[in-house]
Amino acid sequence: MNDILKYLEGELPRINAFLEAEANKLDGVVQPAVKHVLGAGGKRLRPLLALLTAHALETEADLYPLACSLELLHSATLLHDDILDDAELRRGQEAAHLTFGKGSTILAGDVLLALANRLVADYGIPRLTSVLSEAIMLTATGEVKEIANVRNVDLSRDDYMDIITGKTAYLFQAAAECGAILSGKGPEMEQAAHAYGLNLGIAFQLVDDALDYVSPSDVMGKPSGGDLREGKMTLPLITYLATLDEKERTELLDQLVADSFTDEDIQRITGEVVDGGHAEATRDAAKHYADKARKALDAFPDTQEKSIMDSILDFVISRAK
Amino acid sequence: MNDILKYLEGELPRINAFLEAEANKLDGVVQPAVKHVLGAGGKRLRPLLALLTAHALETEADLYPLACSLELLHSATLLHDDILDDAELRRGQEAAHLTFGKGSTILAGDVLLALANRLVADYGIPRLTSVLSEAIMLTATGEVKEIANVRNVDLSRDDYMDIITGKTAYLFQAAAECGAILSGKGPEMEQAAHAYGLNLGIAFQLVDDALDYVSPSDVMGKPSGGDLREGKMTLPLITYLATLDEKERTELLDQLVADSFTDEDIQRITGEVVDGGHAEATRDAAKHYADKARKALDAFPDTQEKSIMDSILDFVISRAK
Numbered sequence: 109m110n111d112i113l114k115y116l117e118g119e120l121p122r123i124n125a126f127l128e129a130e131a132n133k134l135d136g137v138v139q140p141a142v143k144h145v146l147g148a149g150g151k152r153l154r155p156l157l158a159l160l161t162a163h164a165l166e167t168e169a170d171l172y173p174l175a176c177s178l179e180l181l182h183s184a185t186l187l188h189d190d191i192l193d194d195a196e197l198r199r200g201q202e203a204a205h206l207t208f209g210k211g212s213t214i215l216a217g218d219v220l221l222a223l224a225n226r227l228v229a230d231y232g233i234p235r236l237t238s239v240l241s242e243a244i245m246l247t248a249t250g251e252v253k254e255i256a257n258v259r260n261v262d263l264s265r266d267d268y269m270d271i272i273t274g275k276t277a278y279l280f281q282a283a284a285e286c287g288a289i290l291s292g293k294g295p296e297m298e299q300a301a302h303a304y305g306l307n308l309g310i311a312f313q314l315v316d317d318a319l320d321y322v323s324p325s326d327v328m329g330k331p332s333g334g335d336l337r338e339g340k341m342t343l344p345l346i347t348y349l350a351t352l353d354e355k356e357r358t359e360l361l362d363q364l365v366a367d368s369f370t371d372e373d374i375q376r377i378t379g380e381v382v383d384g385g386h387a388e389a390t391r392d393a394a395k396h397y398a399d400k401a402r403k404a405l406d407a408f409p410d411t412q413e414k415s416i417m418d419s420i421l422d423f424v425i426s427r428a429k
Numbered sequence: 430m431n432d433i434l435k436y437l438e439g440e441l442p443r444i445n446a447f448l449e450a451e452a453n454k455l456d457g458v459v460q461p462a463v464k465h466v467l468g469a470g471g472k473r474l475r476p477l478l479a480l481l482t483a484h485a486l487e488t489e490a491d492l493y494p495l496a497c498s499l500e501l502l503h504s505a506t507l508l509h510d511d512i513l514d515d516a517e518l519r520r521g522q523e524a525a526h527l528t529f530g531k532g533s534t535i536l537a538g539d540v541l542l543a544l545a546n547r548l549v550a551d552y553g554i555p556r557l558t559s560v561l562s563e564a565i566m567l568t569a570t571g572e573v574k575e576i577a578n579v580r581n582v583d584l585s586r587d588d589y590m591d592i593i594t595g596k597t598a599y600l601f602q603a604a605a606e607c608g609a610i611l612s613g614k615g616p617e618m619e620q621a622a623h624a625y626g627l628n629l630g631i632a633f634q635l636v637d638d639a640l641d642y643v644s645p646s647d648v649m650g651k652p653s654g655g656d657l658r659e660g661k662m663t664l665p666l667i668t669y670l671a672t673l674d675e676k677e678r679t680e681l682l683d684q685l686v687a688d689s690f691t692d693e694d695i696q697r698i699t700g701e702v703v704d705g706g707h708a709e710a711t712r713d714a715a716k717h718y719a720d721k722a723r724k725a726l727d728a729f730p731d732t733q734e735k736s737i738m739d740s741i742l743d744f745v746i747s748r749a750k
Contacts, residue, residue: 135570137577188539192532211513211576214535215569218509221539222565225546229558237550237558244543248536249456255532256458 111416112423116156123155126172127179130223141208141216145183148201154178154283157308160420161287161301164413169231169290177224178283181240184224185247185279187217192255228286236286243282250274259339261361265346269310272317277309284308300407304417307401312424314394317342318387321378323429333378339364343393344386348377351384391425398425432737433744437477444476447493448500451544462529462537466504469522475499475604478629481741482608482622485734490611495557498545499604502561505545506568506600508538513576549607557607564603571595580660582682586667590631593638598630605629617728624725625738628718633745635715638663639708642699644750654699660685664714665707669698672705712746719746 131142155175162171190203191210205213221244228236253271257263284305288298320335321344335342349357360377363369369377381387398421408414452463476496483492511524512531526534542565549557575592578584605626609619641656642665656663670678681698684690690698702708719742729735 134566135574137573138570185539188535192535209576212573214509214513215573215576217539218506218542218569219566219573221542222562222569226559226562226566229555229562232555234550234553234555234558237555238547241543241547241550245455245540245547248539248543249459252458252533252536252540253456255530255536 111412112419115160115413115416119156119159120152122172123152123159123175123179126176130176130180130227134219134223138212138216138219141187141204141213142183142220144201144204144207145187145216145220146179150179150182152179153312154182154279157280157283157305157420158287160413160417161284161304162290164408164411164417165288165291165293165297165301166409166411167287167291171287171290173227173230174236174286174290175283177227177240178279178286180220180224180227181244182279184217184220185244185251187213187220189251192251231290233289235289239282239285239289243278246274246278247276250276250278254340257341259365259367260341261349261364263341263346265343268341268343268346272313273306273310276313276316277306280309280312281306297407300404303404304401307397307404308421308424311394311397311401311421314343314390314397315424315427318344318390318394319427319429320344321381321387333374336377336381337369337374339367343390344381347389348381348384348386395425398422432733433740436481436734436737440477440480441473443493444473444480444496444500447497451497451501451548455540455544459533459537459540462508462525462534463504463541465522465525465528466508466537466541467500471500471503473500474633475503475600478601478604478626478741479608481734481738482605482625483611485729485732485738486609486612486614486618486622487730487732488608488612490552492608492611494548494551495607495611498548498561499600499607501541501545501548502565503600505538505541506572508534508541510572513572552611554610556610560603560606560610564599567595567599568597571597571599575661578662580686580688581662582670582685584662584667586664589662589664589667593634594627594631597634597637598627601630601633602627621725621728625722628722628725629742629745632715632718632722632742635664635711635718636745636748639665639711639715640748640750641665642702642708654695657698657702658690658695660688664711665702668710669702669705669707716746719743 127146128143131139131146134142155178158175158178159171162169162174187204191205191213204216208216224240225237228240250271250273253267254275257267257271281302282305284301285298288301291297317335320332320342323332336345349360352360363373401421402418405414405417408417448467449464452460452467455463476499479496479499480492483490483495508525512526512534525537529537545561546558549561571592571594574588575596578588578592602623603626605622606619609622612618638656641653641663644653657666670681673681684694722742723739726735726738729738
């Protein structure tokens with residue numbers, strides 16, 4: 109962990125300074141919503157991933173436009189997601205659409221999507237734009253699938269994996285892959301970076317879905333059991349449902365479909381999911397993808413950054429928030 | 430007009446076939462909203478503008494990915510706009526967010542923005558992406574400004590021009606400019622195309638704002654007087670307000686701010702705006718920008734397409750819907 113923290117300490121101020129400078133160049137009318145989402149903290153995982161991959165491959169180009177474009181893309185999806193989730197909180201503060209209105213928030217997201225594309229276009233390497241655009245298409249598609257499957261009690265584990273790969277992992281994959289593209293080290297390294305980012309992203313989302321059942325609200329900045337409340341069919345719930353007998357299962361699914369859980373129901377089911385080991389089992393599934401990501405790292409030359417990329421896998425698996 | 434129609438007859442089927450093919454490649458879960466907005470007709474003005482400009486400059490590249498990316502970008506803004514306008518109708522049919530839900534509609538818009546960027550990245554000319562991304566940023570910014578100035582009775586004519594240039598003209602400008610970039614004929618032609626598109630776009634939106642006061646609902650596919658009802662401060666209203674005496678003006682502005690117009694008020698004021706010649710005066714303002722666009726055309730070589738680009742200026746100025 110220490111090596112991650114040290115790297116973060118060096119890079120976070122530069123990432124944040126670049127983001128702030130870009131936000132300040134925008135028209136005053138869109139700055140408030142943009143600064144609201146960019147200024148709310150967040151782990152800056154995607155920019156770090158781009159920086160680490162590029163550094164690990166000894167890239168000489170200025171990396172901050174690329175790294176920050178990934179945070180801009182991620183922030184754009186957060187602005188849009190919060191509207192469709194009707195979220196009240198984001199990163200522990202009031203969601204942008206409640207402060208600035210739906211319209212301005214949707215459009216501020218569009219501005220960030222476009223700004224990210226423009227920053228990346230300035231490298232003069234069209235493949236960067238292709239990879240990022242493809243990732244955004246897949247991310248939005250994954251999110252539509254997630255919406256379409258809310259309260260779909262027949263959602264399979266495979267379909268669930270498809271959804272989380274879409275909504276989360278492709279942007280991680282694009283971050284690492286673009287870092288490798290910038291390095292100019294060739295298709296083999298791009299492929300390794302692709303596999304590292306994709307599997308890291310899947311592991312990250314699996315742990316996120318496990319934490320939704322175990323974290324008290326003050327740690328996550330949003331109420332625990334939120335996914336269950338919203339009818340999101342995530343892995344802890346899917347594996348828990350498989351352990352119920354026919355009668356219990358039907359009762360619970362009827363309530364889920366009818367959106368009729370009381371607060372006590374949520375607390376009871378969340379408790380049963382955790383006590384039954386389903387959150388832990390989801391974390392174990394995450395370890396499987398972290399191992400795949402680690403294997404992809406083998407192709408990288410031995411550098412300090414490679415070892416940080418390895419530490420990040422441990423962090424993602426073990427994190428408590 | 431005949432030359433425009435003939436050109437349209439040749440190009441529209443190809444534009445629509447390309448759009449349909451791209452829509453069919455998308456994941457099934459996002460296809461319905463995408464096909465809804467793409468299939469609802471529309472004038473395909475932006476793709477035509479890109480095609481005409483590129484043809485007028487004897488471009489040999491495949492133009493349909495660029496032309497269609499402009500319709501995809503425009504369609505993405507329509508999907509997002511309808512949510513923030515709470516629109517019920519779009520191009521005469523039910524607005525997408527009412528059919529598919531807000532969430533899927535926002536995300537389908539994001540998919541289209543990303544698809545457009547990917548199509549354009551495939552040309553391998555980063556400046557195309559830069560110009561388009563900049564245009565999308567300015568378009569979204571113009572829309573945020575429009576929202577921020579709803580019922581702002583102090584909106585000046587300059588601020589109004591700034592808003593419509595943002596929300597409409599930059600995408601026209603980008604269409605023409607990208608057509609010129611693809612031609613490889615150099616910065617002078619790109620500049621001329623830029624000026625043609627920008628001024629055409631301003632003229633187009635001015636006429637749109639005039640038509641909102643004069644067109645019966647069955648022609649426009651949306652109720653007439655809609656802008657007044659929504660509190661949008663457009664040029665016909667701004668110049669009409671300037672003719673009222675202090676008392677009348679204060680009364681009307683109080684109602685506008687309070688959003689308290691009755692249907693009779695809307696009909697009466699709309700009538701007064703038209704009878705006072707304010708819709709016509711807005712169309713005259715449009716002619717001024719059409720003339721600027723015509724001047725920019727002087728730099729173009731004499732081709733059939735150039736003469737169609739000239740005819741389009743007449744069409745935009747004189748159109749009744």
